[in-house]
Amino acid sequence: MSPSKAAIYNSAESETIKRGLCTPGTRQPQIDLLLEWARTPDSGKTCWMNGMAGTGKTTIAYTVCSQLERDCQLGASFFCSRTISACRQVKYIIPTIAYQLARFSLPFQYALSKALELDPDAQDRALGVQYQKLIAEPLAEVRSSLPEDFIVVIDALDECENEDSVSQILDQLLSSADTSLIRFLISSRPEKQIAHKMAGRLNGHDDTRLVLHDLDRSTVKADIEAYMRAELKEVPLTDAQWPLVVDCCGELFIYASTVCRYIKNAHETMSLKEAVNTVTTRGSNHGHEKTIDDLYKTLLGTAFGSPGLNDQDKKRMNDILQTVVCAMEPMSVNSIASLLRLDSGDRVGRLLAPLRSVLNVTKGTGLVTTLHASFPNFMLLSDRSTTLYCQPNMRHAAMAEGCLEVIESTEPNFNICALPSSYLFDLEVEGLDKKVSESISPGLLYACRYWSAHLELCQHSPRLMKRVRQFFLSRLLLWMEIINLTKYIRYATSIIQRAERWCIEQKVNEDLIMLVRDASRFVSVYANHPVSQSTPHIYASMLAFWPPSRPISGAYMSRTSGLARPIGMAMDRRQLALIATWKLSSDGIGSIGLTADGTRLVAPSENGIEVYDTATGESVASLTDDCAKKVYYVAISGDGTRVAFSQHNGIPYVWETRNRSMVTQLLPDGISGVSSIAVS
Numbered sequence: 001m002s003p004s005k006a007a008i009y010n011s012a013e014s015e016t017i018k019r020g021l022c023t024p025g026t027r028q029p030q031i032d033l034l035l036e037w038a039r040t041p042d043s044g045k046t047c048w049m050n051g052m053a054g055t056g057k058t059t060i061a062y063t064v065c066s067q068l069e070r071d072c073q074l075g076a077s078f079f080c081s082r083t084i085s086a087c088r089q090v091k092y093i094i095p096t097i098a099y100q101l102a103r104f105s106l107p108f109q110y111a112l113s114k115a116l117e118l119d120p121d122a123q124d125r126a127l128g129v130q131y132q133k134l135i136a137e138p139l140a141e142v143r144s145s146l147p148e149d150f151i152v153v154i155d156a157l158d159e160c161e162n163e164d165s166v167s168q169i170l171d172q173l174l175s176s177a178d179t180s181l182i183r184f185l186i187s188s189r190p191e192k193q194i195a196h197k198m199a200g201r202l203n204g205h206d207d208t209r210l211v212l213h214d215l216d217r218s219t220v221k222a223d224i225e226a227y228m229r230a231e232l233k234e235v236p237l238t239d240a241q242w243p244l245v246v247d248c249c250g251e252l253f254i255y256a257s258t259v260c261r262y263i264k265n266a267h268e269t270m271s272l273k274e275a276v277n278t279v280t281t282r283g284s285n286h287g288h289e290k291t292i293d294d295l296y297k298t299l300l301g302t303a304f305g306s307p308g309l310n311d312q313d314k315k316r317m318n319d320i321l322q323t324v325v326c327a328m329e330p331m332s333v334n335s336i337a338s339l340l341r342l343d344s345g346d347r348v349g350r351l352l353a354p355l356r357s358v359l360n361v362t363k364g365t366g367l368v369t370t371l372h373a374s375f376p377n378f379m380l381l382s383d384r385s386t387t388l389y390c391q392p393n394m395r396h397a398a399m400a401e402g403c404l405e406v407i408e409s410t411e412p413n414f415n416i417c418a419l420p421s422s423y424l425f426d427l428e429v430e431g432l433d434k435k436v437s438e439s440i441s442p443g444l445l446y447a448c449r450y451w452s453a454h455l456e457l458c459q460h461s462p463r464l465m466k467r468v469r470q471f472f473l474s475r476l477l478l479w480m481e482i483i484n485l486t487k488y489i490r491y492a493t494s495i496i497q498r499a500e501r502w503c504i505e506q507k508v509n510e511d512l513i514m515l516v517r518d519a520s521r522f523v524s525v526y527a528n529h530p531v532s533q534s535t536p537h538i539y540a541s542m543l544a545f546w547p548p549s550r551p552i553s554g555a556y557m558s559r560t561s562g563l564a565r566p567i568g569m570a571m572d573r574r575q576l577a578l579i580a581t582w583k584l585s586s587d588g589i590g591s592i593g594l595t596a597d598g599t600r601l602v603a604p605s606e607n608g609i610e611v612y613d614t615a616t617g618e619s620v621a622s623l624t625d626d627c628a629k630k631v632y633y634v635a636i637s638g639d640g641t642r643v644a645f646s647q648h649n650g651i652p653y654v655w656e657t658r659n660r661s662m663v664t665q666l667l668p669d670g671i672s673g674v675s676s677i678a679v680s
Contacts, residue, residue, distance in 0.1 A: 001095045001098065001099055001116070001123045001134075002092070002095060002123055002124075003092070003095050003096040003098075003099035003100075004078070004086035004087055004089075004092040004095075004096045005096075006084050006086055006087055007077075007078045007079050007080065007081075007084075007086065007087045007092065007093075007096055008077055008078075008079070008096070008100065009061070009062055009065040009066075009077040009079050009153065009155070010062075010065070010066070013084055013087075014062075014079070015362065016083075016330060016360075016362045016365065016367050016369060017081060017083050017084070017330075017360070017369050017371075018360050018369075018371060019058060019059075019062055019079065020059065020062060021059070021062060021063050021066060022056070022059050022060060022062075022063045022227075023226060023227040023230045023231075024230075025226050026223040026224075026226050026227050027056060027059070027060050027063070027223055029219065030049075030060055030210060030212070030215070031060060031063055031064060031067070033208075033210060034047065034049065034060070034064045034185065034210065035064060035067060035068075037185075037208045038064070038068060038073060038149065038151050038183070038185065039071075039073075039149060041148045041149050041183070043208060044183075044208055045180070045182075045183050045184065046174065046183070046184050046186065046198075046208075047183075047184070047185045047186070047208040047209070047210070048186050048187075048188075048198045048208070048209050048210070049061065049185065049186070049187040049209075049210040049212065050187065050188055050189065050190045050194075050195070050198075050209070050210070050211055050212070051187075051189070051190075051211065051212030052189060052190070052212075053189060053254065053292070053372070053373065053374040053377070054252040054253055054254025054255060054292060054372065054374055055212040055251070055252065055253060055254075056212060056253035056254075057155065057156065057187045057188075057189075057212060058079065058155050058156055058187070059253070060187075060212075061079070061153055061155040061185070061187050062079075062155075064153065064185065065077050065153050068151055068153070073147075073149055073150055073151055074104075074150070074151060074153070075097075075100065075101050075104050075105075075150040075151060075152050075182065076096070076097040076098075076099075076100035076101055076104065076152045076153075077100070077152070077153040077154075077155070078092075078093050078096050078097060078152075078153070078154050078155070079153075079154075079155040079156060080154070080155060080156040080157055080158075080159040080160050081156065081159055081373075082159045082373050082376065083329075083330055083369050083370065084329060084330065085328060085329045087159075088159055088160050088161050089160065089161060089165075090127065090160050090161070090162065090165035090166060090168070090169050091127070091130075091165070091618070093154065093160075093169055094123075094127065094130040094131055094134055094135060094169075094172075095123040095130065095134060097135065097152055098112060098123075098134035098135055098138075101135070101152075104150065105142065105145070105146055107141075107142035107145040107146070108138055108139065108142050108146065110142075111137075111138035111139075111141040111142050112134065112138045114138075115133050115134065115137055115138050119133055122134055124617070124618050124619070125610070125618075125619045125622075126610055126611075126619035126620070126621060126622030127165070127168050127169055127172055127622065128168075128172060128607070128608070128622045128624045129605070129607055129610075129619070129622060129624075131172040131173075132607065135180075135182070136180065139180065139181055139182070143181060146181055148181070149183070150181075150182070150183070151183050151184075151185055152182050152183070152184050152185070153184075153185045153186075153187075154173075154184065154185070154186045154187070155186075155187045156187060156188060156373075157169075157170075157186060157187070157188040157194060158188040158189045158191050158194060159373055163193050164621075164658060166193065166194065167193050167194075167197060168621075170194065170197040170198070171197070173186075174197065174198075174200075186198070190211075215251075217251055220251040221246070221250075221251060224246060224249050224251070224253060224256045225242075225246045227253070227256055227257075227260075228245065228246060228249070228256055228259070228260055229242075231257075231260040231264075232245075232260055232263060232264065234264075235263060235264060235267055235272070236272065237272070237276070241272075241276050244276065244280045245259065245263070245276060245279065245280060247280075248279055248280045250291055252291060252292065254292065254371075254372045254374060255291060255292060255295055257371070257372075258295060258296075258299065258357055258358065258371065258372075259279045259295070261356060261357045261371070262275065262278070262279060262299055262357035263275050263276065263279065265353075265356045265357060266278065266302075266357075269306075278298060278299075278302050279295070279298065279299075281298070292374055292378070293378055293384050293385070296358065296375065296378050296385070296388075297385075297386075297388065299357045299358060300321075300355075300358070300388055302354075303317070303354035303355050303357075304317065304318075304354075306354045309354075313351065316340070316342065316351055317351050317352075317354070317355065319340050319398075320336055320340065320348060320351055320352060320355075320368075321355060321359070321379075321390075322379070322390040322395045323336055323339065323340065323395070323399060324336070324359060324368050324369070324370060325370065325375070325376045325379045325380065325390050325395075326390065326392060326395045326396060326399060326454075327399075327446075328446075328449075328450040328453050328454075329446070329450075330367040330368065330369045331367070331368060331442075331443075331446060332345065332365060332366040332367050332368070332442055332443075333345035333346075333348040333349050333352070333361065333366040333368060334348075334366060334441070334442065334443060335441070335442050335443035335446050336348050336368065336443075337443075338406055338441065338443030338444070338447075339399065339402040339403065339406060339443060339446070339447070340402060341402070341405070345366060348368075349361065349366075352368065358370065358371060358375050359371065380392060392457060393457070393458050393459055394458070396454040396455075396457040396458040397454075397458035397459070397461060397464060399450075399454040400451055400452075400454035400455040400458055400464060400467075401463065401464055401467055402447070403446070403447035403448075403450060403451035403454060404447070404451055404467040404468065404470075404471050405467065406443060406444055406447040407444070407447050407448060407451065407471065407475050407478070407479060408467070408470060408471065408474075408475055410444060410475075410478065413474075413475065413478050414477075414478065415481070415536070416439050416440065416478065416481050416482060416485070417432070417435040417436055417439045417440075417481075417485055417535075418435065418439075419432075419435075419535060419536055421536070422534060422536035422537055422539075422540040424534065425533045425534050426484070426485065426533060426534060426535055427533070432485075436485050436486060440482055440485065440486060444482065445482065445486055448479055448482045448483055448486075448488075449483075449488060449491070449495070451471075451495075451499075452495045452496065452498035452499040452502070453495075453498060455468070455498065455499055455502050456498045456499075456501065456502050459506070460506035460507075460508070465506075465508055465512070468499065468502075468503070468508075468512070468516075469512055469515075472512070472515050472516055472519050472555070473515070473555050474555075476519055476522075476523075476552070476555075476556075477538055477539065477543070477556060480492065480523065480526065480538050481535055481538060483495075484532055484535045484538070485535055489526075489527045489532055490527065490616065491616070492523050492524075492526075492527045493520065493523055493524045493527050493528075493615045493616070494613070494615035494616055496516070496519055496520045496523045496524075497520055497599070497615050499516055500513075500516045500517060500520050501597075503516050511551075514551055515551040515552070515555070518550050518551040518552045519551075519552055522542065522546060522552045524615075525542070526538060526542050539560065539563060540563065543556055543557065543560065543563065544563045589603055589604055590604070590632040590633060591603075591604075591632065591633050591634050591635070591676075591677075592634065593634050593635040593636035593643070593679070594614075594636065595636055595637070595638060595639065595640040596638035596639065598614060599613065599614055599615065599640075600612065600613065600614065600620070600636065600640045601614050601636075602634050602635070602636040602643050603634060604630075604631040604632065604634055604645075605622075607622075607624050607629075608622055608623045608624035608625065608628035608629060608631070609622065609623045609628045609631055609634060609643060609645055609655065610622050611636070611640070611643065611657060621657050623643075623655050623663070625663060627651075627653055627663060627665075628645065628653075628655075628663075630647055631645045631646065631647055632646070632647055632650075633645060633646050633647075633676060633677040634677070635677050635678050635679045636679060637679045637680075638679075640657060641656065641657055641658055642654055642655065642656060642657065642679060643655040643657060643679075644666075644677050644678070644679050645677065646677055651665060651666070652665075652666040652677060653665055653666060654666060
């Protein structure tokens, strides 16, 4: 089912990003309110805890989850996080909840297994289909055997990518709240789209709302003092210093947390008086955002002003800081060293030391993460960070170039894991997992997975274009080996397609565009074919039988030896086979539509209409309204924003895919007879 286990509240990754319990004795009224709601089935199906950045939502939610699990009431949890890829994508929420419900209830587990037998790919479908197949239908089967008071907790929903997807998941969860057994505790910032959906649900229902930034100030400040005294118990602050340190934090727990980390780290390298003065010279008298911005500026200014740092050290510190902020997933100190061409992970660790008040380095794994989502927000907005601004365009260009350089310098550049024979499937190779871990470092894997994601976010430069060209001319097949051996081959097509889009948008030379397009076809055919079960067949089958007139053959065949070389008119005239095959519906499909850039495909399904990502085959949008049932004709606009559809001889409709609930009937009732449909 591909659940995101990292999103479970107390997962191993929770330590990496410093997620944990409230300090004993703090936030007790808020915790009690949420637990009282959870223990009272008649108190409503939905509870929304909201608060501005830094008000302690996640810590409260974690504490509530811990208590609910102790009381056997926690059905599932999903803690969203911008830091971890699988925790910021909405498509993982429902499969992860379903997975945990199956562990929570054996009857549900049985019903879910039957549902997956009927539709093994349900977890890859649109959110509406996911919810029906993985949660609603199994729940309906075992309704009588489940308790009435189990809770599903979803934290930090605002940290998920794509506002439309967040809106859609709320539509699914809230629209069925009255009939479903599940009761949801949802926490988020009061961002416009979420607030609108939640307000629509809470108004007129007996549901509960907790607004953390509207609480009594004295109570919050008392909790902050208790928290800080627990965190700084080993630091000999004087009676005169304590009120200064507590008062500077205002009512923001993230401010208090950051101040505590700074004082503990700074106390080792400077006098306690200097450390306290640094954080207390700026008061907490402004709005939340201004307050936290001032703190970050003070701490970073102090870090970069540390005595003994030369200009080169400061530049490297800044490179590390911006790399952590712009990374697609948490990177280890060794991976950062590889990407930035520094001596070692130890060198990175030493340069990170002054930044420990805003960054966290996990013991054991060495993963480096920001401590709070407010810090990347601060760094990536020039009007907030001013001279500390991380310009995304430039940093992503540097990271794309660094990734490509890591791949280019990898040795050996052929058969990286020394696989013994093309006669074996990868699964049959003895000790392959060990070979992979020894031959493919986390830094190299990061480079292979994300080089084009960084590329897509930066502008053209001659040096970067040269790196891209060199990759496709000499390292494409090695990259395919790495991606296949690490089991990320299903993402390979979309990785190359990002590079293809970048080349087209930046108007690079036509010969490079032709090379990249051919590489995209080559990778797609391999990734979607059973031949990908054996990595050596990148060469033995794919390259050997690729049409000799195509750019990939021209770039690589001359460097090979011992491969079959089929020749003749049949090879010269050979057309490419199907790139991929997907089963979209058990019913017949009367029509499909494709966007102008070929990235989105629309087709009728058993439950409505689906829009698919052509790179992965995953559904990215769905319409399940009654008017979308048993649709025969579909068409999609060139930019993918509108879908026209109708039943056979029925009334035509237009669906605005950006506003997933907006469907317009084109003709009045009683007028029908549509036999085809198209969008200009």
